[in-house]
Amino acid sequence: MRKDSRLSRVLHILVHLGAIDRPVTSEKMAEMISTNPVVVRRTMALLREANYVTSTKGHHGGWKLAKPLADITLLDIHNALGEGSIFTIGLTDEHSECVIEQAVNVALKDVMNEAEALMLKRFGQITLNQLGADRIFSYLNDV
């Protein structure tokens, strides 16, 4: 099933943005994640609506962070991208009259809810500035 890689891609972009002081164009960002500028704008527009980034047109225009990386969690970005379910597993018609079908769906839903809650909790505990800080730090020491 096709994966939604917008979260991974846009996090990558945001961490780069945090290290650059001037506006970055969607053209440059598209290079970072090997895609098309329009794809970038589409996703970044969702973050702008949620006030995590700003965009300016024209000469020296582009995208900037609206707040420090330390003030943004993975959960914030995940939520800004929309509400779609995080699971590929779907339930059958929930309006079924069949008690067995209802029971199956309740069991699956309970487990999925628990797993999703854990995931969102963890996402909420990670801010973008601490994203792999240890790895990047050790990399800088090597150069």
Next chain:
Amino acid sequence: MRKDSRLSRVLHILVHLGAIDRPVTSEKMAEMISTNPVVVRRTMALLREANYVTSTKGHHGGWKLAKPLADITLLDIHNALGEGSIFTIGLTDEHSECVIEQAVNVALKDVMNEAEALMLKRFGQITLNQLGADRIFSYLNDV
């Protein structure tokens, strides 16, 4: 994104199978889950390969459980359906040279692995015979 409802559907079918003593045709099962017999066979074939059901052709043929519901967990069925990721969230190219991209992917993967482990653990704790047993019991008392 399109959901994979095979787990939900096939669990529904299996619990019914546990309550019926004779072989059930894919035609009847298709009615249970409002679909086509071929769709049913396709999914049931995966369970047969994993030895959870048997099928017989011809007159009075159909599908039967190969073992009691009590000996099958949700995890067993989940595994029998294949190995695809349970998450709609995907990571970008994991062979990237970019340290930031790597760090983002590690963070996401860690969280997703933890959530998946919890989910699979729960699936392994639920056998098909106890699937909503309390609900079905209370339903029977009401009739």
Next chain:
DNA sequence: ATATATGTAACTACAAAAGTTTCATGATAA
């Protein structure tokens, strides 16, 4: 023999992200 079922191949439909093309709009620089 005949009716009944599965087994399987070869399609089409669908949904949502991703990719692409194109052009309007606005901002800066010269």
Next chain:
DNA sequence: TTATCATGAAACTTTTGTAGTTACATATAT
């Protein structure tokens, strides 16, 4: 004020795997 640069947005096509469908071969019980 004009050329250039950048976003904004519409209108597509592509992609990928489940789901749905049609058709037919094969095996089995009566």
